[in-house]
Every structure is written in structure tokens, then in C-alpha cells.
Amino acid sequence: MPQLNPAPWFYILIFSWLVFILIIPHKVVAHTYPNPPTSKTTESPKTESWSWPW
């Protein structure tokens, strides 16, 4: 199986990590979002009873 040939292992390792560290996080972090992430609060919202007669 050619994947088990150890000759190209080192440079494949180095190049894949270089791409993973240098190129991709810059592109991921460039996507911004308008609201900060919030966790759910434990209070449930107060709702009034529906007063419209159907």
C-alpha cells in the first residue's frame, strides 16, 4: 500500500500542519458575527394569558 511508504511522510506532515496553522484559521476567524454568543438563562419568560376572544 503506497500510503505505508515512509519516504514522503515527513514532508506531508510538515506541509499539512503548515497549511492547517497558517492559512485556515485566518479564513475562519475572518467570518464575524453581529451578536456575542450567550448562554441560556434559567428564567423562563413571563407570558400573559391571551385575552382575545376567538
Next chain:
Amino acid sequence: MMVNSFSQFESPVFLTIPLILLALILPWAFYPSRLHDDSSNRTLTLQNWFIGRFAKQLLASSTPKVHLWATLLVSLMLYIISLNLLGMLPYTFTPTTQLSMNMGLAVPLWLATVLVGFRNQPTLSLAHLLPEGTPTLLVPLLIIIETISLLIRPFALGVRLTANLTAGHLLIQLIATASLAFMWIMPAIATLTSILLLLLTLLEIAVAMIQAYVFVLLLSLYLQENS
């Protein structure tokens, strides 16, 4: 030099330039980090949705300490899913079929989760090696089993991804060759084989996405377990 079905997985070298460099660098042209002005288009919006929703889904059920890993995990997901899906195009080279690359990703990241656990809460990390409520007689045996299962995780992570993609590409090549070979002799069989090839290709597209997700999910689980 023997040419066999596995020849498609040899890391290609052309005029002493390893072409895996191209396979690793060119996919990121599909992900512009910004346009020439600050407007947006459909592609960028879709990527924005994908990244945001994936990050939320992955990290919703974990502590804020785990959220520090968000950039890394989302980058990893984008990396693997892009390489897998682009590899589904005919005659492209899929770097994630290379065991070297997958082990190179799996071993350091798994080791990072283990070391983070052992540095911050060593007792709790060691306690994971013994499930609660085991009978006293079984304790030594179970600790050995759990240690082995811990140590085998990086190999499982790397080999799972490699094997799934390699097997898929190999099947596609074999069935396509069979379909071509049957075309002049038994066209009806060739048609059936081509339908099988179509279904298999759809399966492989799904597998490409699922395997990327599984890799990142398992890493995030190992991280949550250890922090």
C-alpha cells in the same frame, strides 16, 4: 514498478515537486477571507452560516474552557471536509487518504487533549481509567483495558479517516473499471454497474462529510472528558 489499484494513492511527484502541496494549498482559494470591499455574497454567507452553526452545535454542551478550542476544531472540520469533498472529483488527489497526514493530525491533537487533562486535573483524568461501580475483583483488569483503549484512540482516529476514504476511492475505481470493461460486451450489465457507481458516489460524498464530522466530534469529546 508495479501498477495496481493502489497506485492512485501514491503521493504524486512531478519534476521533483511533490504535488500534494498543490492539493493542500489550492482548496483555500474557495474560501475568500474578504472581498475587495466589505460586502458579502452568497458563497460567503453560506460559509458564514456553516461555520457559525457548526461551532454552536459542537460547543453548545461544553464548558467555557472548552470554547477556547473553537477556532482549532472549526478549522479542522473545514480542512478535512474540504479535502474530502474535493477528492470526490475525478482525477483529483485526496491528501486525507495519506496515513501520514491523518496520523499527523490525530496524534498531536489527541495528545494535547490528554496533556491538558493531566495538567489541569490529574486526579480526575486518571479516574477516567476506572468506570464507576466496577466489582473489586475486576479493577486491575479494567484499568488495563481502559488504558489500552485510551492509548489506541489516536491510531483509531487516524486510521478511521484513512481507511474510509481509501476504501471509498478504491471501490469507485474498481466499479468504474468494471463498468467500462462491460460496456462493449454486455451493455445491460454495464448500465446496472453504472447505476451502482452512481449510488456509490453518493454514498462516498456522504462518507466524506460524515468522517470529517466524526473526527472533530471525537476530538471534542476527548477534550470535554479531560477538562
